[in-house]
Amino acid sequence: MSMIKTENLTKIYPGGTKAVDNLNIEIEEAEIYGLLGKNGAGKTTTIKMLTTAIEPTSGNAIIDGYDLKRDKEKIRRIIGVVPQDLTTDADLKGIENLRMIAAFYNIPRSDADKRIKDLLDIVDLSDWGNRYVSQYSGGMRKRLELICGLVNSPRILFLDEPTLGLDVNTRSKMWKYIKDIQKELGVTIILTSHYLEEVDQLADRISIIDHGKVLITGTPESLKASLKGDVITMEFQSKEEADLARAYPGALHASLAGNYKVRMKVENSDTELPKILSYLMERNVSPSTINVKKPSLDEVFLEYTGSTIDDDIDPEQFRRMMQNVRRLR
Template sequence: MTIIIKTENLTKVYNGKFTAVNKLNIEIEEGEIYGLLGPNGAGKTTTINMLVTRIAPTSGSAIVAGFDIVKNSLKVRKVIGVVPQDLTTDEDLSGYENLIMVSKFYDVPKQDAIERINKLLKLVDLQDSASKLVKQYSGGMRKRLELIAGLVHDPKILFLDEPTLGLDVTTRSLMWKYVRDIQEKLDVTIILTSHYLEEVDALSNRISIIDHGKVLVTGTSEELKAKLKGDIIQMTFKTQEDAEMMKKYPNLVSSKDLGPNSVRLTVQDSDLEMPEVISYISNNKLSVTKMTVQKPSLDDVFLEYTGKEIRGEEAGDFKQTMFNMRRLRK
């Protein structure tokens, strides 16, 4: 196992007051797809902006592909690629022309760039559309072009932000295939952020959930789900009093408030427990308005550790990050 990214007590404090990242310690293995999740304001975007050398840490350190993000920031930029969620390719150029332009930003020798671009176009099935103007591309084609634009200079690490944002379910699933192919065939390490937890679940070898600038938990998807130790019953009642009474059900593994009149209960085995739950509700005359039963999902893990549902993330200007990296490539 080779560690390609390692942070030690990485910290970012803004204006001497607000601590966005607080002594963060993570290790990312070479060749893995690493999912990084966090609720609004968790420090996820700030962490990535430090790792791609857009901003400097207040204290602590990070090594990326063998280079210190502060002492060797120029070398870091040469070994990483960034694919922002915002579209950065030029609609008035062809797909091929866009990739050639990116290669020039990174000073890739012309012949090497041509070989690399042809390989990447084929990898994401865009070779037959390379000469078309990007304005003629579908949403999925555009996303595929954005994906390989971050790989033209042959980086060791790819930061991939919201790769399927705005795509329909079928196209998103196809994009997952391309991401897997890129990781396997190019042997690139991918750091993935996404609002779609099923996407992180499907793609990531390991996942870290962070909040308040700290890592709360790290593991494979199955390891994280297993930590919940049971099945999930989510219930909404007419009154908060009923919700509080439900939390006194004797066979709970755990319970958690979900907001007004709502609770999430964890039981060992929902198939065996549901008759007893129904009996408890009836005996105590509780007024249930909604109930769902499910096996643990990554959504449940996220809710368990952060107390929040994942939604609009903190605004991370990845588009500007890409432009800055190109401008500062030397």
């Protein structure tokens, strides 16, 4: 069953900037769906439209059977949103933050307290509910933010950079909590993240978005399989050497990647790399660095967008990211 289905969803901002361009995606019930794209690709605008924060210019979406244009209030009742920015009040206790959200949704106190207890249990914060958020570690604060989006028992949960600012170990623990929530509550999760390994670990399916359009959709495994080969990156001392390497006849594809680097796709790096080195030695060329990558989401993203996901981060977004990181420490 489709939980979200967009129909040529489009957003054009004043001045003519088309942030989302006839977007058609279909998200199934109880799946974790990843939206990947650089800053400005359109994923944030897509989320804002689906959560009724902004109006689409044209097109529409059906969200759990509700029409995006006609049923905004009903849609707001069945969704939860965990934004990138920290929203909990550090001067309140964890349980007080959660009760405040419950009051916003007019949830009776007895029902709210039972719900809050269950949510604190899921993310292992039962012993911290009556402590001030200012006493929480960064990972605990993020776990509290996570369940803030679940107080109203949503059918759909939107997660925007849920582990931003956390160290690697704490981030992997957050992945477990997200999976537990999806499994125990059956909630559909839409995830955006700059950590491609995070989306690889969590998402059942992924859409890569660029300039407001979906370039490809599939499972992490199918997207990586679509590359049909391994990637070898070599760096040289001059453009002439790089050009010689790029002309290697056994490559499926080869291109310059800046700073005298060559990015070469081959069928199988294990068998092809010795042939490449022999080809270069015959021409008295030796690479200063060699890097071999099996298919990964990083390579998939580069293949379909022509750049890495971290290219051209917006200064304002970077400022907000660093602000959140400092608040988590």
